[in-house]
Amino acid sequence: MRQYNIVDLFAGCGGLLDGFLQTGKYNEIASVEWMKPQVNTLIHRLETKWDVKDAKERVLHFDMQREEELFHGWNDDEKYGSNKGLDYYVNKAGNIDIIIGGPPCQAYSLAGRVRDDNNMRSDYRNYLFERYLSVVERYQPKVFVFENVPGMLSSMPDGTPITDLIREGFHSIGYDIVDDIKKYALLNVSDYGVPQNRKRVILVGVNKNYYSNSHEILKNFYDNILTKQKIEKKTTLFEAIGDLPPCIPIFEEKARTKKLSHIAPLCEVSWHKPRYHNLRDMKIFQMLAEDIQSGKCEFTDSKKLSELYEKEVGSKSPIHRYHVLRPDVPGTTIIAHLYKDGLRYIHYDPNQARSITVREAARIQSFDDDFDFKGTQGHAYQMIGNAVPPKFAESLGHAIDELMVSITEEVVTA
Structure with a gap:
């Protein structure tokens, strides 16, 4: 069975990656995360669940804002140690098919804006999507998956809708996302078996070098391919945690x-x-x-x-x-x-x-019971709350696989 090479950015503890790996259709080349408890958790998961022998090297504990070092490697950093950098792992793999991840969402979240006197306008995290964009531009995957909170739909830190900046940014490097984000890309993970009402924006971007009718393909992805992954009956909270x-x-x-x-x-x-x-x-x-x-x-x-x-x-x-x-x-x-x-x-x-409890929060987020969290109780709650539910990510992974097949077929036909 063909496996697609993926890179995970702003990986957190690995909820999005874990769901993709559960499909059996993806091969993790490298992941990047700057918070240490999340890094330790992701490394442990890759080693114990997915038998990744070199997880300590392939999970890059680093700040994505330091781009040159991120790509080329760094040595003896007081906080981040040493690593060969993303280029090494990508070149070793030969190519990257898909990039996944979601920049920190606090600057876009409605709750964050309520708590912040300046409505989060001066928060640097508003523009971390540019770091994601830089990696996509460098490695030119066929597809990317960009996840974030619904608050990004109304976020305008400099007076311009952040969604316009994101769309224009990806378009400038040869990628299209769906035109009407709210109509197509705003999803509720409870429709995919997660025992939680959790709306998220899932932006799927496609490389225009691989096909000409990108907007039709994207609409078909949301309307037909991803929709097939929905469940008939939603999972209740009691079904998730009632046996504990x-x-x-x-x-x-x-x-x-x-x-x-x-x-x-x-x-x-x-x-x-x-x-x-x-x-x-x-x-x-x-x-x-x-x-x-x-x-x-x-x-x-x-x-x-x-x-x-x-x-x-x-x-x-x-x-x-x-x-x-x-x-x-x-x-x-x-x-x-x-x-x-x-x-x-x-x-x-x-x-x-x-x-x-932490385990109940994890189950509500659809983490398996064998998913262990490294760090304090507070660390565990935080990384669970920031994660993409693995069960939804698995559905998304199956849908992306079908999208990739359609892309391949179009290229062959052309």
Whole structure:
């Protein structure tokens, strides 16, 4: 079976790459990521799951803004060590068929803009897509896959829509993306079996050197090829995490410690241990979960939840903090901010009075239970929230394979 050579940029812990590899149709040539816990996690996954012997070399721990070194290699860097650079691995492979990845999304996210006084306009991450573009221009893959948050559709850091800058940038180096991004490229991963309502922009770009009718091919990809990967019945939160054993809350002051608020179950699954919660929050969690379970639903609108937060905490918040996950529908979007607090990810079982564990967050993001995360609990929450759900990525990988076949057939025919 033909395997396509891929490079993964802004790889994170490898959710997008993992899904592509699960199809059996792709060969990872190199990955680039600058955050160390994510790098360690990706290396571990490649070594243990995919038997990549030289993962420590092929996963480049580096800052993509340092382009010359990224391509040609660097030595004895205080933070990033040494590596031969992307050119070495690409030349060794012979060619790159596909480049995948998504620049950091914080500058585009609506939540980030709410929290930032300058609406994220001065954030350098607005333009990290240019680094992605540089790699595409250098290696000229047949196809690229660019993933980001829906907020990019309305982001205008310099007064120009960021989507226009991205489209024009790729067009200038010989690639087309679909004209109407919101119509075609805004997808909900719950349609592809992920137990979570998570909308993402998936830009697929095609190299115009390989075919002339690029826009027709792209529309066919979104309308027909990718659509075939959708499922009939969405996966619920309970189906994703309902079989995990409960965590027992500790309400007695004498039994609690500064780091222990729950008794974690003994189970074979890693990372199923709640974060520490104070008694105030635990009682609120229990009350809110009981409110929904009983059917009273007195605290289900954002205004009531904001009022409750202000009353209990003594301060206002630009977004409502409390939210109980519903077991009978896909979960709410897991975000990286989960590493700071879990008030918007309260477990639906009032008897547990807690927010979700790392493993539950991972399952809601469709990570397999054998996917291990390296680093602290906070690191794990953060990398899960930033990741592309592997199950969706697997569907995307199958669809890209079909697109690649159609490209090959067109080139042969021509």
